[in-house]
Amino acid sequence: MIADDHRLFGEALDAILSADDRIDVAGHARDGEEAVTRTLELQPDVTLMDISMPGVDGVEATRRIRRARPDACVLMLTGSDAPEDVVRARAAGAAAYVTKDRIAAELIETILEVAGR
Numbered sequence: 001m002i003a004d005d006h007r008l009f010g011e012a013l014d015a016i017l018s019a020d021d022r023i024d025v026a027g028h029a030r031d032g033e034e035a036v037t038r039t040l041e042l043q044p045d046v047t048l049m050d051i052s053m054p055g056v057d058g059v060e061a062t063r064r065i066r067r068a069r070p071d072a073c074v075l076m077l078t079g080s081d082a083p084e085d086v087v088r089a090r091a092a093g094a095a096a097y098v099t100k101d102r103i104a105a106e107l108i109e110t111i112l113e114v115a116g117r
Contacts, residue, residue, distance in 0.1 A: 001044040001047045002017075002029070003048065003058065003061065004030075004050040005053045009100075010030075013048065017107075023108065027042050046075055046095075047073070047074045050078065058077075062094050063093060073095045075098060076096070077098055080099070096114050
């Protein structure tokens with residue numbers, strides 16, 4: 001599942017992921033609150049979570065998801081490589097952290113790795 005408040009970025013991610021036959025995109029969320037609801041509803045293998053979203057941010061959404069479903073796998077996506085963001089994401093329960101500038105090079109392999117495939 002893809003949780004990102006930027007529609008065009010979410011659509012681009014969907015296109016990248018849909019091109020790989022090992023991955024199916026289960027759904028989309030535009031903010032953290034919707035990400036929590038959709039992740040708990042759809043129970044995807046991996047939720048790609050933007051760290052910075054309006055209302056409930058990706059860190060808090062990850063925390064809520066992991067509290068409700070400890071086995072949920074959240075991969076944090078961000079434009080920032082600030083060390084404090086990595087620490088916050090990990091503390092919330094994110095399985096991995098990928099900066100948006102590295103998506104083309106690392107995203108699919110990281111998804112498959114954290115999903116245990």
